[in-house]
Amino acid sequence: MIYEAVNTEALPKTVYLDNNATTRIDPKVLETMLPFLSDYYGNPSSIHQLGATVGHAMAKAREQVQMLLGAEHATEVVFTSCATEATATAIMSAVEAMPERKEIITSVVEHPATLQLCQHLERKGYKVHWIGVDNKGRLDIDAFRQALSEQVAVVSIMWANNETGTLFPVEMLAKLAKSVGAQMHVDAVQVAGKYPINVQHTDIDMMSISGHKFHAPKGIGALYLRRGTRFRPLLRGGHQERGRRAGTENAASIIGLGMAAEIAYHVMAGENARQSMLRDRLEQGLLARIPSCFVTGNPQQRVANTTNIAFEYIEGEALLLMLNQVGVACSSGSACTSGSLEPSHVMKAMNIPFTAAHGTLRFSLSRFTTDDDIDAVLNELPAIVARLRMLSPYWDNDTNTGSAEMFAPAYA
Ligand SMILES: Cc1ncc(COP(=O)(O)O)c(C=O)c1O
Numbered sequence: 001m002i003y004e005a006v007n008t009e010a011l012p013k014t015v016y017l018d019n020n021a022t023t024r025i026d027p028k029v030l031e032t033m034l035p036f037l038s039d040y041y042g043n044p045s046s047i048h049q050l051g052a053t054v055g056h057a058m059a060k061a062r063e064q065v066q067m068l069l070g071a072e073h074a075t076e077v078v079f080t081s082c083a084t085e086a087t088a089t090a091i092m093s094a095v096e097a098m099p100e101r102k103e104i105i106t107s108v109v110e111h112p113a114t115l116q117l118c119q120h121l122e123r124k125g126y127k128v129h130w131i132g133v134d135n136k137g138r139l140d141i142d143a144f145r146q147a148l149s150e151q152v153a154v155v156s157i158m159w160a161n162n163e164t165g166t167l168f169p170v171e172m173l174a175k176l177a178k179s180v181g182a183q184m185h186v187d188a189v190q191v192a193g194k195y196p197i198n199v200q201h202t203d204i205d206m207m208s209i210s211g212h213k214f215h216a217p218k219g220i221g222a223l224y225l226r227r228g229t230r231f232r233p234l235l236r237g238g239h240q241e242r243g244r245r246a247g248t249e250n251a252a253s254i255i256g257l258g259m260a261a262e263i264a265y266h267v268m269a270g271e272n273a274r275q276s277m278l279r280d281r282l283e284q285g286l287l288a289r290i291p292s293c294f295v296t297g298n299p300q301q302r303v304a305n306t307t308n309i310a311f312e313y314i315e316g317e318a319l320l321l322m323l324n325q326v327g328v329a330c331s332s333g334s335a336c337t338s339g340s341l342e343p344s345h346v347m348k349a350m351n352i353p354f355t356a357a358h359g360t361l362r363f364s365l366s367r368f369t370t371d372d373d374i375d376a377v378l379n380e381l382p383a384i385v386a387r388l389r390m391l392s393p394y395w396d397n398d399t400n401t402g403s404a405e406m407f408a409p410a411y412a
């Protein structure tokens, strides 16, 4: 036997609250894709019927994504392999298209796709203005204004933070960027499909989105590229995507992304109302049942599906493992940083105390989240937190309170 199929029957039923890491593919999306993984295998660049069929389906997908983003033209949508590629394309294009400008503005709470690239460019000699946030995760707008000058090639700021869901006022920031002639790139990965976007009526030049965050497959993304934006491709080669992204297209995933965009567009308003009710019930239920915990980020300005809660004096990793044992999947910090013992860069940037930053859990909902999922967490988590606190050196079981100084008077 060449391969062994995964036995999905063996998978336990999961209460899946990790949708900011990735989402399940919507069955309708999968159904739309399947013919393009079997019968319709032509190359969309070919002249013959088999290729043209794929080309037509991709054109429809481009229009579906155009609609989700509120773009003026479908040709402003460039399909990429993921949002990381879209972001790299946007930032590298801006610095290459305007070589006389040697500065970049970004924030300290970006996803590693942006952070790591900007750190790389810093090592290459670019001046990067790292804009900080306050303890609610709100961007320091004064620092942002001060960093603006005609030396800035690109401003790259996320719309919603993947760990806390906190929204940044990117439309206003885009206006400011435009006033100095800088290009504006927005990482809209955690907003697309969850929050209305109408890019046409903004000064945003470029925007990255990722299919797997809204029920399309992993490994497909798109870059919105406003018509007239000075541009240099990251991948050079064939003429695909009008020369803006070479490489034979991932046709089936593009078609899946289109369908996911169309579904999200239609269900968004209702789902936002439904998910924010579920999210608030989860949040308020946990805050009421568990002492010494608090919500991080800005509850007044955030996407509807996310809550990030710090459970003080215990370890997020231990919480995750124990939740996993009872079939609940969520995450601690962001999936990409969870291999490290350091608290996430987002928690550090908000100055969340050490004893709380280590115990943060992110619950992120989707349109597949049910009332029962919320009940499962409300039923299981209080006892898990209590059990872990009994073992915590920072927790006093007599008074049922914690303290950073209890056993470790000096921690850095
Ligand atoms: C805010 C944000 N930006 C970018 C990415 C990267 O997306 P992709 O996995 O498509 O490269 C993610 C996903 O983890 C994200 O949450």
Ligand code: FES
Residues within 6 Å of the ligand: 020, 021, 111, 162, 334, 335, 336
């Ligand atoms: S790669 Fe998944 S949260 Fe960043």
